Amino acid sequence: MAKVKGAIVVDFEKCKGCEICVVSCPADVIEMTKEVNAKGYHFAYAAKPDDCTGCANCAIVCPDGVITVYKIKIVVEKIA
Amino acid sequence: MEEFQLMKGNEAVAEAAIRAGVDGYFGYPITPQSEVMEYLMAAKPHERTGMVVLQAESEVAAINMLYGGAGAGKKVMTSSSSPGISLMQEGLSYIAGAELPCLVVNVVRGGPGLGTIQPSQCDYNQATKGGGHGDYHLIVLAPASVQEMADFVTVCFDLAFKYRNPTLILSDGAIGQMMEKVKFAEQKPRLTKAPKWATTGKTPDRERNIHTSLDLDPSRHEKFNEKLIRKYKEIEEKEVRYEKILCDDAEYLFVAYGTSSRICQKSIQLAREGGIKVGLFRPITLWPYPKKEIRAMTNQIKGILTVEMSAGQMIEDVLLSVEGKVKVAHYGRTGGMIPTPEEIVEALKQKISGG
Amino acid sequence: MAETSSSNDIVREENLVYAKTKVLTDNVMHYCPGCGHGTTHRLVAEVIEELGIQSDTIGVAPVGCSVLMYNYMDIDMQEAAHGRAPALATAIKRLLPEKYVFTYQGDGDLAAIGTSETIHACNRGENFTIIFINNGIYGMTGGQMAPTTLPNMKTSTSPYGRDVKMMGNPLKMTELVATLPGTCFVTRQSVHSPANVRKARKAIKKAFEYQNLKQGISFVEIVSNCSSGWKMTPLQSNEWMVENMFPFYPLGDIKIPEVQVEQKEGDVLHNSLNQIDKDSKQVKY
Amino acid sequence: MTEEIIIAGFGGQGVLSMGKILCYSGVMQGQEVNWMPSYGPKMRGGTANVTVILSDERISSPILNSFDTAILLNQQSLDKFEPAVKPGGTLLYDSNGISRHPERKDINIYRADGAGEAAKMETTKTFNMIMLGAYLKINPIVKLDNVTKGLKKSLPPRYYHLIPLNKKAIKRGLEIVKEIRKV
Numbered sequence: 001m002a003k004v005k006g007a008i009v010v011d012f013e014k015c016k017g018c019e020i021c022v023v024s025c026p027a028d029v030i031e032m033t034k035e036v037n038a039k040g041y042h043f044a045y046a047a048k049p050d051d052c053t054g055c056a057n058c059a060i061v062c063p064d065g066v067i068t069v070y071k072i073k074i075v076v077e078k079i080a
Numbered sequence: 081m082e083e084f085q086l087m088k089g090n091e092a093v094a095e096a097a098i099r100a101g102v103d104g105y106f107g108y109p110i111t112p113q114s115e116v117m118e119y120l121m122a123a124k125p126h127e128r129t130g131m132v133v134l135q136a137e138s139e140v141a142a143i144n145m146l147y148g149g150a151g152a153g154k155k156v157m158t159s160s161s162s163p164g165i166s167l168m169q170e171g172l173s174y175i176a177g178a179e180l181p182c183l184v185v186n187v188v189r190g191g192p193g194l195g196t197i198q199p200s201q202c203d204y205n206q207a208t209k210g211g212g213h214g215d216y217h218l219i220v221l222a223p224a225s226v227q228e229m230a231d232f233v234t235v236c237f238d239l240a241f242k243y244r245n246p247t248l249i250l251s252d253g254a255i256g257q258m259m260e261k262v263k264f265a266e267q268k269p270r271l272t273k274a275p276k277w278a279t280t281g282k283t284p285d286r287e288r289n290i291h292t293s294l295d296l297d298p299s300r301h302e303k304f305n306e307k308l309i310r311k312y313k314e315i316e317e318k319e320v321r322y323e324k325i326l327c328d329d330a331e332y333l334f335v336a337y338g339t340s341s342r343i344c345q346k347s348i349q350l351a352r353e354g355g356i357k358v359g360l361f362r363p364i365t366l367w368p369y370p371k372k373e374i375r376a377m378t379n380q381i382k383g384i385l386t387v388e389m390s391a392g393q394m395i396e397d398v399l400l401s402v403e404g405k406v407k408v409a410h411y412g413r414t415g416g417m418i419p420t421p422e423e424i425v426e427a428l429k430q431k432i433s434g435g
Numbered sequence: 436m437a438e439t440s441s442s443n444d445i446v447r448e449e450n451l452v453y454a455k456t457k458v459l460t461d462n463v464m465h466y467c468p469g470c471g472h473g474t475t476h477r478l479v480a481e482v483i484e485e486l487g488i489q490s491d492t493i494g495v496a497p498v499g500c501s502v503l504m505y506n507y508m509d510i511d512m513q514e515a516a517h518g519r520a521p522a523l524a525t526a527i528k529r530l531l532p533e534k535y536v537f538t539y540q541g542d543g544d545l546a547a548i549g550t551s552e553t554i555h556a557c558n559r560g561e562n563f564t565i566i567f568i569n570n571g572i573y574g575m576t577g578g579q580m581a582p583t584t585l586p587n588m589k590t591s592t593s594p595y596g597r598d599v600k601m602m603g604n605p606l607k608m609t610e611l612v613a614t615l616p617g618t619c620f621v622t623r624q625s626v627h628s629p630a631n632v633r634k635a636r637k638a639i640k641k642a643f644e645y646q647n648l649k650q651g652i653s654f655v656e657i658v659s660n661c662s663s664g665w666k667m668t669p670l671q672s673n674e675w676m677v678e679n680m681f682p683f684y685p686l687g688d689i690k691i692p693e694v695q696v697e698q699k700e701g702d703v704l705h706n707s708l709n710q711i712d713k714d715s716k717q718v719k720y
Numbered sequence: 721m722t723e724e725i726i727i728a729g730f731g732g733q734g735v736l737s738m739g740k741i742l743c744y745s746g747v748m749q750g751q752e753v754n755w756m757p758s759y760g761p762k763m764r765g766g767t768a769n770v771t772v773i774l775s776d777e778r779i780s781s782p783i784l785n786s787f788d789t790a791i792l793l794n795q796q797s798l799d800k801f802e803p804a805v806k807p808g809g810t811l812l813y814d815s816n817g818i819s820r821h822p823e824r825k826d827i828n829i830y831r832a833d834g835a836g837e838a839a840k841m842e843t844t845k846t847f848n849m850i851m852l853g854a855y856l857k858i859n860p861i862v863k864l865d866n867v868t869k870g871l872k873k874s875l876p877p878r879y880y881h882l883i884p885l886n887k888k889a890i891k892r893g894l895e896i897v898k899e900i901r902k903v
Contacts, residue, residue: 006452007445018469018669024629041468056453057629063473064464069453070445086740086747086755086873104530112759132529137555141522144515144552148495148523151513154530174516197759258782259740259755261747279511279527281491281534290505292514345780420785
């Protein structure tokens with residue numbers, strides 16, 4: 001059985017904290033940080049990275065193109 | 081060798097444009113220059129050279145088409161008359177600000193406003209002092225014959241590309257509408273190789289080309305303006321053109337350009353018949369203005385009459401040139417009226433030479 | 436169940452599924468947080484990359500918020516005077532007919548000061564693409580009423596709401612240009628959600644491909660937000676847009692050419708262009 | 721030699737084209753020429769005039785106040801341009817519809833009933849060529865062969881068949897011109 005697993009990398013210095021990625025993530029992976037970046041914005045990060053499927057919804061709605069998305073298929077083995 | 085043709089100034093500009101290898105003409109009809117586009121449309125330059133001729137929806141659109149075409153590295157031109165040229169000032173300022181080459185032909189008519197359709201020289205200030213917003217200059221040439229209407233098309237494009245600056249032919253309804261003999265240069269090919277600054281698509285071997293006149297950083301923009309100023313200085317040093325007629329023994333001088341310079345030649349004849357030794361200094365480039373050359377004349381002459389079909393616009397440049405050394409007066413007619421040779425002689429007597 | 440990889444294992448070049456296109460520069464865009472301009476710039480850049488036309492594309496930037504677009508796109512661009520982008524693009528495309536030319540214009544630029552240039556370029560059937568951002572407001576100058584401002588919508592120059600009796604009606608430029616014989620493909624999209632972004636991207640791609648039909652302007656309106664001008668958070672502005680803008684400016688294709696550009700894997704656009712030229716006599720609109 | 725001519729009459733009488741043919745004839749014999757029309761929204765039946773200059777030298781002003789020759793084809797033009805003829809100059813007019821004839825004593829005055837003659841020919845469009853012929857009788861500044869060449873240059877090829885008729889009209893003009901007064 002194969003499962004898709006993803007990861008996002010946020011260029012947080014370029015993030016403007018608009019939160020559109022947050023509402024666009026079907027797996028509720030993304031949240032905003034409490035701290036701010038050099039420009040004073042709370043920025044997006046993968047709060048629940050394990051739930052990321054690499055669907056790239058966050059990246060394609062990001063107005064500033066700050067999210068890069070990776071994805072692998074992993075084999076889940078049953079433990080006998 | 082090609083034979084002479086008999087043509088209107090407006091038609092000569094059009095034929096010269098095709099022969100000069102102009103890539104695009106964009107214009108909007110207005111009297112007294114509509115023959116330019118009419119001739120071009122009839123001459124099928126798209127078949128002769130591949131030249132694009134397009135009737136735009138307005139002068140505003142036409143000049144901005146020039147802006148686009150010039151950015152793409154092409155030889156582009158338009159023609160219009162006074163009210164239309166006013167509408168083009170926005171685009172001219174942008175083209176000057178983006179340092180792009182183009183040619184605009186102004187066949188001047190009487191103003192202000194809708195004015196009249198008769199010949200005038202009332203757009204001198206607009207043409208030579210910038211015209212639109214910002215510290216910039218057009219290179220301005222004033223033809224005095226149909227032959228020069230044709231010749232200056234090539235001259236202007238050479239200057240426009242050499243300095244990456246818009247150029248303007250300042251003509252008027254008389255030169256546009258009158259017919260004279262004209263001989264055209266051989267057909268030149270259109271530009272096939274784009275200048276390196278042209279927006280033709282960014283290839284991997286170069287940085288992207290951007291044409292803009294915007295810089296939100298004033299200190300950087302000041303540097304850009306200083307660069308423009310240096311360019312204009314260089315043009316002032318190198319590109320002044322003028323003609324002197326019967327100046328060798330002249331005690332008095334007419335300074336006149338375009339149509340009025342032609343009329344003054346008749347006036348010289350009349351004045352000399354009456355014993356007044358007068359010559360003509362004809363600026364061909366109105367910007368850069370032949371200041372040094374006019375000043376040099378002050379050693380020899382007693383007074384200057386500028387003759388303009390305006391309330392007196394070029395006289396300011398003459399005054400700046402002579403720096404108070406000799407008396408300078410103006411004679412002109414306005415609103416599309418043209419001074420006659422006799423009137424000019426009378427004005428010379430009354431204002432300058434006496435008797 | 437046990438995972439066989441960690442996040443560090445996933446973030447590798449070979450696993451990349453989405454990264455910013457190289458047709459965008461690394462300059463940080465000056466737009467406000469959540470602004471649709473950024474997304475739309477990216478889509479245009481992605482389409483240029485996908486079609487492999489970076490070295491054949493010339494863009495024309497407007498005056499408005501996107502005046503500095505040329506700082507963000509790694510392509511040849513010209514900055515137009517306010518409203519005149521279609522005039523520039525007309526000349527560029529006519530003088531370089533083999534290139535891809537597009538204008539990028541806001542609603543003040545395209546639908547107010549540049550109405551004449553827009554309508555006449557569309558009506559002449561120039562073969563370039565217009566990307567039109569409609570956020571119902573003048574963003575750059577600080578939130579004044581635009582020709583596209585909705586009835587009763589508050590702006591700095593309609594502080595009590597747009598009174599259409601006094602201030603006139605919103606202008607639906609997209610429907611208007613669709614009626615002109617010189618337009619080929621006219622559509623209205625948005626970029627506020629992943630699904631809409633995907634649709635908008637397809638539309639922009641088509642709009643560029645349709646330049647090869649030589650059947651006229653391809654016109655893509657993007658209904659967008661303006662959180663600063665509307666005085667909302669980015670998320671609120673998107674919600675407001677869905678509730679208020681979309682009913683007035685409904686999304687979807689308004690005009691499509693009957694002949695579609697075929698896209699096969701590895702196809703060079705110019706091949707399909709030749710085919711289209713052969714077929715074009717049968718095209719009806 | 722410089723000849724400064726004003727031709728004036730009703731629009732549609734062929735005033736401008738008479739000037740043009742004269743200019744072309746001058747070009748054919750290597751002269752400098754200038755043709756300066758009154759322009760603008762001139763309607764058929766309105767007034768039209770054109771200044772024509774032929775010279776062996778560079779031409780100065782295209783705008784003139786006085787003329788060596790005036791060819792005047794209606795009363796309005798006669799009234800306006802009779803005073804503009806230089807003393808000793810020439811005035812040629814068509815007498816059709818003229819109630820006040822030229823009065824000056826210091827100029828040469830000629831008359832040709834061109835309109836009447838044109839009515840007798842196949843088409844009244846020959847009027848201007850009759851008057852041109854009359855002028856060339858008074859002052860043969862251009863050779864008739866050069867006029868033929870000039871006609872050919874100024875007409876589009878589709879009108880070449882009209883050249884013989886025009887030549888006939890010019891010849892008729894040569895015959896009918898009458899000297900009224902000579903200084």
